[in-house]
Amino acid sequence: MKRHLPALLIGLGLSTAAVSPAAAYPVDCAILLCLAGGWPASAECAHARAVFIRRITPWPIEPPLQIWNCPMRARFRQEERSIERVFDIAVRVEPVPLVSIPETPLTLQRVQDRADVDISDPAFDFVRSIRVFEITYQQRRNQHGDCNSWSSVYMGAYGSQGDYSRRRSSxxxxxxxxxxxxxxxxxxxxxxxxxxxxxxxEGSYGHEEVHY
Incomplete structure (x- = not known):
């Protein structure tokens, strides 16, 4: 992916040299590509990151990447890997409307709240690296000198096909x-x-925290 990424970002319009309106592509496709590339500096990636963070800003708290809203059912050669299907969409000259994406017998049908193609390939581990923690913690010493504390932590994470789940944590x-x-x-x-x-x-770490 490293060698393909510059062309991929340019093809989607995620470069500073050729900026297209943010509404010209599904924002979750931009989030997917900008996240993979380490949020490169561009108007589109700035918008994608803003949406990514806004979704975890209470309330309600949403999955920051909603990969099921990024159409990945583009035409591809049978030997291409899943990540290259994203490239195929990204390098098109014109934006691909969701309703016009062609069906092929090699792709999966759209499934609720998961990617519409197989993304279990390690190339998509950056999607599964995303974790969202909803944190509430308080403590104080009562009038008898006892230390009282209370906490509520939930963690949201992505499964092998980009499905998002939320569970209690600590x-x-x-x-x-x-x-x-x-x-x-x-x-x-x-x-x-x-x-x-x-x-x-490439494995570089990033994080953001929203207080409320």
Whole structure:
């Protein structure tokens, strides 16, 4: 993917040299490609990242990447890998309307809340690297000197086909990059945020936290 990425971004209009309106392509396709490329500097990637973060800004909290809204059912040679199907869409001269994407016997049908092609290839591990933590923690010492604490942590993650699920987690599972810092001395403390982390295609780490 590394050697294809510059052409892929340019083909989708994600370059500073040739900027197209953000509405000219499904925003989740832009999120997918910009995330893979480490959010390169462009108007389109800035818009894609803003949508990515806005979705985890309460309330409601949504999956930051909704890959099921990115049409990947483009024509491709039988020997092409899944990631190259994304390239096929990205390098088209004209944007591909969702309703006009051709069906082929080599692709899967669109499935609710998952990618419409097989993305289990390790090339798409950057999608599965995304984790969303909904964090609430509070502690205080009561009038009897006892330390009382309460926490609620949920983690959202992506499955092998880009399906998103949310489950209960714990304070200990919150990444150290989060601003959550539970005091050891039980002084009054309150923290409430949504934290999202990811790795791009090359494995570089990124994160963002929204406090509320």
């Amino acid at each position: 304070v200990s599972a919150v990444p150290t990059a989060s601003d959550l810092a539970v005091p050891a001395d039980c002084r009054s403390y309150w923290h409430r945020s949504v934290f999202v982390e990811w790795r791009n295609y």
